Amino acid sequence: MRSRKFVDREEELRTLERLYRREGFTLVLVTGRRRIGKSRLVREFLKDKEAIAVQFEKRVWEYNLAKLNGEIGRYFGIPVPNFRTFTDAFRFIASQGKGRLVVFLDEFSYLLRYSEVEAEFQSVVDEVLGGSDVMLILSASSVGLLKRSFFDYSSPLYGRSDATLNLQPLGFRHLFEWFPRLSPDDAVKLYAVTSGVPRYLELFSGRDVEDEIRGNFFDPNAFLFREAKALLEEELREPETYYTVLEAVARGKTRVNEIAQYSFIEPKNTARYLRILEDIGILKRELPVGRRAKRGAYRFRDLYFAFWFRFVAPHFEEIESGFPEGALEDFNTGFNRYLGFAFEEVGRQFLIELNRAGKLPFRFTKVGRWWHKSEEIDLLALNEREKKALFVEVKWKGLREKEARGVLKDLERKAELVGLEGWGKIYGLVAKTIENKNNLKENGYLVWDLKDFERFLAPKTEPRNP
Numbered sequence: 001m002r003s004r005k006f007v008d009r010e011e012e013l014r015t016l017e018r019l020y021r022r023e024g025f026t027l028v029l030v031t032g033r034r035r036i037g038k039s040r041l042v043r044e045f046l047k048d049k050e051a052i053a054v055q056f057e058k059r060v061w062e063y064n065l066a067k068l069n070g071e072i073g074r075y076f077g078i079p080v081p082n083f084r085t086f087t088d089a090f091r092f093i094a095s096q097g098k099g100r101l102v103v104f105l106d107e108f109s110y111l112l113r114y115s116e117v118e119a120e121f122q123s124v125v126d127e128v129l130g131g132s133d134v135m136l137i138l139s140a141s142s143v144g145l146l147k148r149s150f151f152d153y154s155s156p157l158y159g160r161s162d163a164t165l166n167l168q169p170l171g172f173r174h175l176f177e178w179f180p181r182l183s184p185d186d187a188v189k190l191y192a193v194t195s196g197v198p199r200y201l202e203l204f205s206g207r208d209v210e211d212e213i214r215g216n217f218f219d220p221n222a223f224l225f226r227e228a229k230a231l232l233e234e235e236l237r238e239p240e241t242y243y244t245v246l247e248a249v250a251r252g253k254t255r256v257n258e259i260a261q262y263s264f265i266e267p268k269n270t271a272r273y274l275r276i277l278e279d280i281g282i283l284k285r286e287l288p289v290g291r292r293a294k295r296g297a298y299r300f301r302d303l304y305f306a307f308w309f310r311f312v313a314p315h316f317e318e319i320e321s322g323f324p325e326g327a328l329e330d331f332n333t334g335f336n337r338y339l340g341f342a343f344e345e346v347g348r349q350f351l352i353e354l355n356r357a358g359k360l361p362f363r364f365t366k367v368g369r370w371w372h373k374s375e376e377i378d379l380l381a382l383n384e385r386e387k388k389a390l391f392v393e394v395k396w397k398g399l400r401e402k403e404a405r406g407v408l409k410d411l412e413r414k415a416e417l418v419g420l421e422g423w424g425k426i427y428g429l430v431a432k433t434i435e436n437k438n439n440l441k442e443n444g445y446l447v448w449d450l451k452d453f454e455r456f457l458a459p460k461t462e463p464r465n466p
Ligand SMILES: Nc1ncnc2c1ncn2[C@@H]1O[C@H](COP(=O)(O)OP(=O)(O)OP(=O)(O)O)[C@@H](O)[C@H]1O
Pocket: 003, 004, 005, 006, 007, 008, 009, 032, 033, 034, 035, 036, 037, 038, 039, 040, 041, 141, 198, 199, 202
């Protein structure tokens, strides 16, 4: 399969190029959730470079060493060598001295299951490669990172690395680059189910998005139907517990105590599970912006998992046995409401883009949700030094002018509860469509709907390498 055009990752490529131009041994770690595009990023970087790249597998380390031997043979144009240790293999590479050479060990984390190999790598880096001109790039998914001491903060190798690239999902705006003719409405739907993870975006064409979602999630043979469960099982030691924790969050439990109670875990142990789910990017812990609060609220960061736990998990068995009707009905009636939740994240990203481009009345330095008791504001953006605040409601709905005014009035009321006396305050609204935007703007409100998303986010020029 011809791989599709490469989207974004400009900053990461710049970092890699900068490190490449240095002299002497360079160690780079590339981390990020499974399917996020670690291999692809490094392979794009390697396109015009002298490099030995090996994709490690979940097999015994001897197997992976043999793979490295094979690549060494190929790269140097010699019969496949039979190095019995990684030390010998790297000693050979280091002795070749042909100028800058990149060695990429993809899924390096599979080696970390062997403590003797892990220890060996410490000395490979320190003693064998230390004086060479090799750029060594190692990739690992974050869970590997968590469990294994090699990447641990306290490990000597962690400090030895020259950079750690922690890949994040693509942003909402990149969907317009990925699918050049995508409508903003469909972009929201796609983002709400893929979370911008490249491997998942590949499963969509961007045409007839809702139908594509049905095909990708409610069919027992579909990759995305199995993926969430498979990832938890592959990456975590007690998948059943994590499963229940995520189910709790999908049902609207946001507090540690509520989650503990739902999942049959002691509250004092719950924090550990939540921390790991946070570390691998599935959940996030939010604190209200503009208010001191100790107890955070847990929500999904990863929208693929959010969608899966909301619409697939409750019907898993039926879908698997070929009876998806109930699941489809749930999807048909509940998807719009779910989009309301996902749209808040899209709105947040949109606001951040506007801020970056200097298109807001002031530059904010902080943005997030605000809540207190039963009151909530979707987005509160602050510049504490200038004492300026922007309050924004996000609605996945078409709003008449009158409704929009109602929402903004209520927002002004809630803003009083935040207690920012003496601050400059601005009020804004993001919705699917808003009637008579100009009338609202004349009253000093900031209003944006999907048309503005398209105008501001969709690339103006032809996409790269179409
Ligand atoms: N920036 C991108 N633009 C376009 N396609 C991408 C991008 N990043 C990744 N892809 C595609 O997404 C898929 C997954 O990427 P890749 O295999 O690099 O992920 P990974 O993080 O190495 O995954 P894993 O940890 O599961 O092995 C690949 O088919 C890749 O070509």
